[in-house]
Amino acid sequence: MWQKCKELQDELVKMRRELHQIPEIGDILPETRAYVEAKLNEYGIPFVENTHDSGLIATIEGGKPGKTIALRADMDALPIQEENDVDYKSKKDGAMHACGHDTHMTMLLGAAKVLNENKANINGTVKLFFQTNEEGSRGAERMVNDGCMEGVDAVFGTHIGCILSNEIPSGTVIAVPGCCMASFDKFVIKVKGVGCHGSTPEKGVDPVNIAAHIIINLQEIIAREIAATRPAVCTIGMINAGFAYNVIPSEVTIEGTIRALEEEVRQELAKRIGEISKSTAEAFRGSVDYEMIWGAPPVVNDDEMAKLAADCARDVVGADKVIDHIPAPNMGGEDFAYYLMKKPGAFMFLSSANHDKHTDVPHHNPKFNVDEDVLWEGSAVFVRIVDKFLNNK
Ligand SMILES: [Zn+2]
Ligand SMILES: [Zn+2]
Structure with missing residues (x-):
């Protein structure tokens, strides 16, 4: 099923560039939400809007009953003036997707499209969390308090970029057991x-x-x-x-x-x-x-779910592009931790660091950018995880 994501690559780049131009900060992200909802409507995936912010939860019901898996993307940008000289530069003064959350929405929408097209072959339910305000660490907590994790058996998320190191080649997936962020x-x-x-x-x-x-x-x-x-x-x-x-x-x-x-x-x-x-x-x-x-709180991956994520990533990108152990966790933080406090799961990293493409600039820098070639991989790893976790394939 995951192979279909490769065909989406051009569409994903387009989507990411459109989202990149409309960055919004914090809890209330009307344009971003409208964009995500338009895509979900186009794909025919139902969703429910959050009451407290611009987040939303979409649901794909599989053809047969089974477990429930949640996949998460964050939607918020940063109060930074973009300095990249690209034709898809932020159209908003003083706001920029300088952490790559535009790609997170894109990769999750790509996965959603493929999963929805193949839902007859899915045993169970896929929930898609689109949360606000990761940077202020309020979005995930609010979704959890509103009950988003009820009935969920496992939760997965990915962060793009060069958080762990800009020496890890673009396209590498990192999924490690235990604590991965502070x-x-x-x-x-x-x-x-x-x-x-x-x-x-x-x-x-x-x-x-x-x-x-x-x-x-x-x-x-x-x-x-x-x-x-x-x-x-x-x-x-x-x-x-x-x-x-x-x-x-x-x-x-x-x-x-x-x-x-x-x-x-x-x-x-x-x-x-x-x-x-x-x-x-x-x-x-x-x-x-x-x-x-x-x-x-600290981001603590479940050992079994981290292994499942690493195995799935190996299927998609090859064993030489998967890291399943790191010498030490990163002292940065992520509010994905709130989901992991409720249910087992894993938070992954997808490297987009490429020296030649100048996508090795640190996160939250006005020149931050990503190697867009990895977008389909992010979607494919999600799809592969769903297939393995729900269908045991
Ligand atoms: Zn950030
Ligand atoms: Zn981030």
């Missing part, structure tokens, strides 16, 4: 002091000085409290402090991110950041408001 969360610490003249710090409480101590102290959590064998990152990416050289401000804002490969480590980081920033501020007569804005 949790990602954001924290905000508001350090509160008492503003005063820079010449008389004793008359106030200096939040800039307190913030400096907090920033240094937070690194002790990973250096001294988390075992070196349990990877974790704590990065402070933003500090907002002060407005004049001789004025002690009354407040400083610190923002950062934590990454972990285990939920337990993630929770420990969140707890200790709060405790250390509070006690550090109190030691110097200040206080803090601390907030952890939860992103997504």
Whole structure:
């Protein structure tokens, strides 16, 4: 069944380029949804729109009853001004598909078309999740809370690009057991002091000085409290402090991110950041408001489903273009984790890194692009997985 996807290649490139020109950010993606729905209508695949955002779930009922498999694509773009000089460049100022989610929708629509045309030969049900706001890690969580995983037996998704490395040749599929990506969360610490003249710090409480101590102290959590064998990152990416050289401000804002490969480590980081920033501020007569804005948990593949995905990828692209083990998980995050918390499944990577085609630029870069030759492969791997999981073929 998957071989049919090869014939779709030109159609997939066209679709991807059309979607690439209409990037939308966040939860509400009216043009993107309209595009996806038009394709589903053309193929004759029924769908239900989400009530809370522009996501939707399409369903292909097989000819005979059986298990249910879910395949997922994310639909959102990024607030980036595209710098690629291509005739399918983003038509929207300050918005760009710089993470490849345009290809995710395309590959899933391609798979949907082939699966729907062959539905008489499918035992069971295929659900197609088109979710919003992966970049803000809200889309998947909302779909899961709305019950999208009820009745689903396994879930699969793919990320295109060069997330793991731009040295992995284009067309390679990576499907690994266990954790493949980290949790990602954001924290905000508001350090509160008492503003005063820079010449008389004793008359106030200096939040800039307190913030400096907090920033240094937070690194002790990973250096001294988390075992070196349990990877974790704590990065402070933003500090907002002060407005004049001789004025002690009354407040400083610190923002950062934590990454972990285990939920337990993630929770420990969140707890200790709060405790250390509070006690550090109190030691110097200040206080803090601390907030952890939860992103997504670690992405943990089911061993059996990861093996199934790797086996299916081998059938499609050949054994030499499948990686089923990586030396270490990636410290980036993906809200696909929410689906995997509910049911077994696997999150795959499809490399589109090609030095000659300049598609080896990092994700979220204004010059990010993909090697479109791999689009049919993404669809074909999905179709092959459905055939194997539902039909046991
Ligand atoms: Zn991204
Ligand atoms: Zn992405």
